[in-house]
Amino acid sequence: MKVFPHLIQRGLRQADLRAVTVLLAGLLSVAGCQKDPHESPENVEPHMAPPVTRQVISDDEENNVQVFKDAAPSVVFITNRQLRRDRFTLNVFEIPQGSGTGFVWSRNGYVVTNAHVVEGAHSVVVTLFDQSTWVARLVGFSLDKDLAVLKIEAPPEKLKPLPLGHSDTLEVGRKVLAIGNPFGLDSTLTTGVISALGREISSPSGRKIRGVIQTDAAINPGNSGGPLLNISGELVGVNTAIIGPGGGSAGIGFATPVNTLRKVVPQLIEHGVEIRPVLGVGVMPDHLARRFGVEGVIVMAVHPKGGAAEAGIKGVKQDAMGRLLLGDVMIQVDGRRVGNSDDLLNAIEQHKPGDIVTVQTRRGNQLLTFRVRLSAPE
Numbered sequence: 001m002k003v004f005p006h007l008i009q010r011g012l013r014q015a016d017l018r019a020v021t022v023l024l025a026g027l028l029s030v031a032g033c034q035k036d037p038h039e040s041p042e043n044v045e046p047h048m049a050p051p052v053t054r055q056v057i058s059d060d061e062e063n064n065v066q067v068f069k070d071a072a073p074s075v076v077f078i079t080n081r082q083l084r085r086d087r088f089t090l091n092v093f094e095i096p097q098g099s100g101t102g103f104v105w106s107r108n109g110y111v112v113t114n115a116h117v118v119e120g121a122h123s124v125v126v127t128l129f130d131q132s133t134w135v136a137r138l139v140g141f142s143l144d145k146d147l148a149v150l151k152i153e154a155p156p157e158k159l160k161p162l163p164l165g166h167s168d169t170l171e172v173g174r175k176v177l178a179i180g181n182p183f184g185l186d187s188t189l190t191t192g193v194i195s196a197l198g199r200e201i202s203s204p205s206g207r208k209i210r211g212v213i214q215t216d217a218a219i220n221p222g223n224s225g226g227p228l229l230n231i232s233g234e235l236v237g238v239n240t241a242i243i244g245p246g247g248g249s250a251g252i253g254f255a256t257p258v259n260t261l262r263k264v265v266p267q268l269i270e271h272g273v274e275i276r277p278v279l280g281v282g283v284m285p286d287h288l289a290r291r292f293g294v295e296g297v298i299v300m301a302v303h304p305k306g307g308a309a310e311a312g313i314k315g316v317k318q319d320a321m322g323r324l325l326l327g328d329v330m331i332q333v334d335g336r337r338v339g340n341s342d343d344l345l346n347a348i349e350q351h352k353p354g355d356i357v358t359v360q361t362r363r364g365n366q367l368l369t370f371r372v373r374l375s376a377p378e
Contacts, residue, residue: 101226113225165234180226192217280306
């Protein structure tokens with residue numbers, strides 16, 4: 001405070017000194033805030049913007065996004081409508097009975113889904129990605145493979161078919177993506193890996209679907225009939241079944257392989273049913289064969305104009321006492337064991353009409369081998 005010694009000499013009180021000190025500090029602060037006109041702009045510290053965190057996206061995430069963008073327009077929502085009668089008025093009306101997923105097979109309106117999604121439907125409504133709705137016509141179905149083909153009259157520009165992959169090149173551990181409508185929530189993406197190959201599941205007809213893909217990608221009710229895709233966005237399977245408590249996902253889902261679709265879907269489009277070649281025999285039901293304690297497929301009858309009759313296969317006969325005498329019991333086809341009629345059908349389905357197969361049978365104590373030409377079903 002020696003800048004103003006005279007103030008002290010005049011006997012200012014301590015309070016006055018504090019007031020002067022505050023005033024002096026304020027003046028010095030104002031003076032320090034004034035800009036020097038000779039100060040260059042380079043010496044002025046610029047205003048600092050808040051830091052921006054750059055979003056980091058992994059290659060795996062980029063792949064998920066791209067596959068979904070490409071494939072989602074091909075996936076459809078399917079509503080199964082069935083007839084119900086009002087218990088009071090007895091009026092018949094149509095109600096949504098269930099829903100599922102499907103996908104565009106071709107630009108001329110064919111849509112593929114599971115057979116159990118449309119089973120028992122009075123009518124089926126297909127909702128496309130753009131939310132337009134179309135009443136579908138059932139073209140054909142195979143309960144043995146749990147596949148169905150629908151037809152809608154949508155313009156080609158609204159339809160984007162999925163590219164087809166090859167299920168025989170799949171490996172356990174490869175990434176897969178599932179798109180569907182679980183619990184009615186449309187366009188839902190889940191991801192996972194192939195957990196196993198070559199599984200077997202039961203179809204709606206009770207037959208086994210073989211070569212099935214197992215995945216841990218979350219599949220829930222409503223995903224049925226939707227596509228299972230590889231990282232290239234190609235169709236490798238159709239989501240078909242799950243194992244889980246209460247019908248929910250537990251990381252075990254199953255998909256019918258695309259190679260099965262390559263064979264069956266064109267048949268459903270052309271004929272309405274799955275076309276498989278025949279041996280020309282009638283067989284005994286499996287439960288009756290088990291009663292006889294027989295291992296294999298018992299030939300009950302042989303069609304006189306079929307390949308089996310030409311090859312010399314014999315069916316069941318009766319003796320003079322009315323007792324059944326077994327003829328041939330088929331135990332192998334092309335070296336593949338045949339333990340029941342499902343095994344036999346799966347072996348025959350690997351071929352087409354006109355192919356020749358090697359059939360091994362047991363007739364009494366003899367093992368016989370026949371070469372049988374397969375024919376088309378009548």
